[in-house]
Amino acid sequence: MAPDTATVAPATAADEEAIVALWQAAGLTRPWNDPVADFRRALATPASDVLVARIGGSLAGAVMVGDDGHRGWVYYLGVDPQRRRRGIGGQLMAGAEDWLRRRGCDKIMFMVRNDNLATKAFYAALGYEENAVVTMGRRLDDQGRGRSRS
Ligand SMILES: CC(C)(COP(=O)(O)OP(=O)(O)OC[C@H]1O[C@@H](n2cnc3c(N)ncnc32)[C@H](O)[C@@H]1OP(=O)(O)O)[C@@H](O)C(=O)NCCC(=O)NCCS
Structure with a gap:
């Protein structure tokens, strides 16, 4: 199908409900993460943001981006199904x-x-390569004993 041209710009608080609904529709939310809190924190913190893609004013997709002081990270990339x-x-x-x-x-x-082979194919098409590392982690809240969820 021919590509659509979207405008990509920082989200505002008014976008919260629609973006969280899109993330849910895209299967990006997990019971142990709170997407509303994540959205608000990203907008409130200078080192992070949520970018929204719009076509003719309607929401087509969104992504969260952040700078940890050394590298950049991307979360919650989702496009309207x-x-x-x-x-x-x-x-x-x-x-x-x-x-x-x-x-x-x-x-x-x-x-x-x-x-997630389809998503890996998407990133490969954009020129991304797999890094030969594993990520390790643990939760810092009171559910954290011995669990590793991202
Ligand atoms: C992954 C996702 C964001 C891709 O968005 P998209 O708008 O469909 O991607 P694009 O149209 O820009 O795709 C660019 C290229 O990536 C590749 N690609 C995209 N989706 C693909 C798929 N499902 N299978 C194989 N290749 C794919 C293709 O080469 C495509 O070019 P083509 O359509 O001309 O063949 C979307 O499928 C999505 O929201 N998935 C669910 C949420 C998710 O998994 N997010 C990533 C979390 S890490």
């Missing part, structure tokens, strides 16, 4: 790359579940 394979995901990633470049980051990273 009705609008996939029309270039929106690629335009959102280009927006995230530009956002990080402007902050002086020279590396962008994200986590993809190993069995």
Whole structure:
């Protein structure tokens, strides 16, 4: 299908409900994460933001981007299921790359579940390569004893 051209720009508080609904529709939320709190924190923190792709004023996709002081990270990349394979995901990633470049980051990273082959194919099509590392982690809240969820 021919690509659609979206505008990619920082989200505002008014976008919260629609973006969280889109993240849920895209299967990006997990019971142990609170997407509303994540959205609000990203907008309230200077080192992070949520970028939104719009076509003719309507929401087509969104991504969260952040700078940890060394590298850039991407979370919650999701495109409206009705609008996939029309270039929106690629335009959102280009927006995230530009956002990080402007902050002086020279590396962008994200986590993809190993069995998420379609998403790995998407990132490979954009020129991303797998890093030969594993991520390790643990929760810092009171559920944290011995669990590792991202
Ligand atoms: C991954 C996702 C963001 C891609 O968005 P998109 O707008 O459909 O992607 P694009 O149209 O920019 O795709 C660019 C290229 O990536 C590749 N690609 C995209 N989706 C693919 C898929 N499902 N299978 C194989 N290749 C794919 C293709 O080469 C595509 O180009 P083409 O359509 O001309 O063949 C979207 O599928 C999505 O929201 N998935 C669910 C949420 C998710 O998994 N997010 C990532 C979490 S790490």
